[in-house]
Amino acid sequence: MAKRRLTQRQRERIKAIQERRREKLRQQVDELISESGTGHALEGLVVTRHGQNLVVSDDSGHYTHCLSRQNIGQVVCGDRVVWQPTGDNQGVVTAILPRDTALIRPNYSGEQRALAANITQLVIVLAPEPAPTPYLVDQYLVAAEQIGVNTLIALNKRDLMDEAALAAFEQQFGHYPQIGYPLIEISAKYEHGLDPLIDRLNDQTSILVGQSGVGKSSLVNALLPDIEIQVGRLSAASGQGCHTTSATTLYQLPSGGMLIDSPGVRSFRLGKLALEELANGFIEFREFLGHCRFSNCSHQHEPGCALQQAVADGKITPQRLANYLHMAEGMTPLHS
Template sequence: MTRRRLSKRQIERIRAIQERRRERLANRPEQALADCEAETPPEEGLVVVRHGASLVVEDHAGALHLCVARQHLGHPVCGDRVVWQRGEAGRGLVSAILERQTVLSRPDYSGRDKPIAANLTRLAVLIAPEPEPSGYLVDQYLVAAEGIGVEPMLVATKMDLLDAPARADFERRYAHYCAIGYRTLWISLEQPETLAPLVEALRDQTSILVGQSGVGKSSLVKALLPDRDIQVGRLSAATGLGRHTTSAASCYRLPGGGVLIDSPGVRSFRLGAIGLAELQWGFREFRPHLGGCRFANCRHDQEPGCAIRAALERGEIAAARLANFHHLARGAGA
């Protein structure tokens, strides 16, 4: 059958109809809640779940509310303090993101920074005897934490897998982190008493656990949150996501006080574009020597009169750390 050719006027009419439909779809969340804006006062709340376009906001009394965000608001994430208003059927409208104290981001597929979590005060980098730790990944996390002003710490899990000599060797391999001021904890879920220093370090903080796949993050989260199933049930009821709640970025309340953010976004973490000055500052043991090189644009490689390489020779900087700095500088184009 021969297709009927549409006239120019008919084509314009179809385009106009499609455009109106797109506008209605885009404005639907705000139109559905517009009536509440004049009737309900704005409140401050905490974003505790982010799953696609859905947000769950916790109010001052601890109640949970399923919300949508205004168009062009930005990218609210777990840990954000927001301004929101109540709507009908328990739904709300998030109208503003309050100023963030810190934000952990990673580049998306287009290279633009995408927030993962906001208002963090602690970042715990997990390593384990198995799988073999990646010092390069550890240093990426530490540079990110230093850059946003979050206190990082190193947590070695699964220490029960090592006998005494192997454990001593493992601890020696990562002793340089403790030497430059990073709190380092050695724990095992098979020895619950070893968790006490970590529990204390996370108390009254907003924290996130990061590390490569297989280090036992999920098991550690369950150990730190004995009521996690109850909390997941509350979040699931608020979102209607059911079993998908556990795959959404979520905030959990720690028993001793504080918040633990569990986000799938940290599984594929990497640094984005970063300048040389910022990268150098992210290596805290470099700081006493910055500005001491003969050349202002020194990259701490083969240049003569390099203060960083002199510190390396004196044992003040670990060779592995300088190697990772060079790797990051090449990868980030610094």
């Protein structure tokens, strides 16, 4: 069904309504700060955001419901912030501390928006069904390199695979550990079947990505046996009810580390990149880039191509170069 186009008058009306809402929020925040009179600034971690409502955790793990000042930018889950108490379990976020990393995706208008901040690890979840593809994995890996986070590939539902299926999987994905990306096998059906994943989540702030049907939600529930308690605490602090199923939320793992669960990550894909950025996202390419005979080498059929020679020498898998070339279609060099 085609989207109905808005008239100019409707667009202006929507814009006016949004501006009135923003002004009302600005007044509300200013009044809260003025009435509190504490001037006491604290640092905290944004656990979840629902509209203009934030839940901020302090060093002791206590949750506070906060609003955000409008002029500081958009606050997202995982942000470290400065906030000011304004009343009983209420506060105002007055500044966002510098982000180490940010998971970005375009919104409906095509603008790049942060989905979550300060992630340290991207966990790519695969399963026998839907059939995993190296091309999708490579998209995630390039995105992780752009963000600047560690990456882990996890084969879920290992219990559903016989030896022939596992051998076929190894043929497609067995080269990733040699490149530098750890690959683990997990299953919630086996006793201690999730231990390899739990060990890798320790001391990390991780987010799970992967196709629908690979078991991400089941993994979240298995990794967080107290998820209902955490959801209840969040809902009580936010005053918004049980909204965490539709909001990006950070959970504390019982074994250590933090896990960000985000519905928005379902549509997370590789964003718009320049050709040089894409090539650098394939980490084993880096030592060969800049060594082709021609500076504008497309790495397809030109003589003296360093990447093609590396494939011939067994230093780059043909599959990885083929995936790069497919992604590169339609991209332009940085300085074109």
